[in-house]
Amino acid sequence: MTLEELLAADPNTLPYRLRRLATGEVVVASFEPSTAEDAEESGGEDWRGAKFAEVWPEFVELPGTLKLVLAHGEDRRIQGIMRLGQVEAPSCPLTGSLLESAPWNQEGAEPRGYAGVGRALVRRLVVESLRQGGEGSILDRAAPGSVGFYRALGFVVVPPGEPPDHVFLTRKRAFELLEEAWGVTYEP
């Protein structure tokens, strides 16, 4: 897929692949705008262990909040949820995003459902950065327990030497994530 093709496609229905850990099966997921009807699920028992459990039930009814669900099959649970940030000026990073995998998909969950949810959320942010006129770069805040996740995806901690509070995905690393998933290459 070329960059032009990527940007012309619906960013929510690109093939976001997850792996069902119980079987090893690869499944395709897609993003959908969340609605007020998702408040019950995101505020329910299954999401009680989520870091941002208190805000998701209110975020779901706002434009710019997306849920990741399996594209096929009967499992319609929200596998991950995110709030899209914004690119404030050309070439600036996407900032102000919030994302979280469902508690049963997070590292350490037992049994853990799907692998690759966090990576899918970040890829959607990279595409959003490009669609808003950015270069694919992302600036996020990381909680202490999330720094390892971000680093594994290629984010760097900024500023160097400070407490690892903010994490930054460079344009180069952003495109590596796109190439890994869809073959989109980096063209500086």
Add this chain to the structure above:
Amino acid sequence: MSRRPDKGDEKARQLYDRAMAIIDEEWRGAGATEEELERSRLAARLYGAGFMVMLRDQREELLIPLDPERGVLLGIRLPEGWWRGDLAKLLRTGEELTIPQLIQVLRELEECAPDEPVVKVVSGSAKA
């Protein structure tokens, strides 16, 4: 580019602030001081506005926020005003300087302002 603000944006901002407060609390629990958290917020505002310099070599990639009001890189202090003029173009988001390139830039600055300290590490671990 940016959407026009509406009532939903205000609610979204409030919810986002609540989420950030959750992260703040976790960092405090991990031992971060209020000064560190405030410095981190400043750095984020600068990054978000595109003020940063990226240093790269073969092993690592460092990003340092630039504060245009005070003429400092957070992590490296530079002579006042050095970021103005032609060299400012090196400090836009996405520009990638190798560490040798940065050192060359610093040498050029030293020639322009020999009476000023060219570089002073005030915090952080930048390797320039």
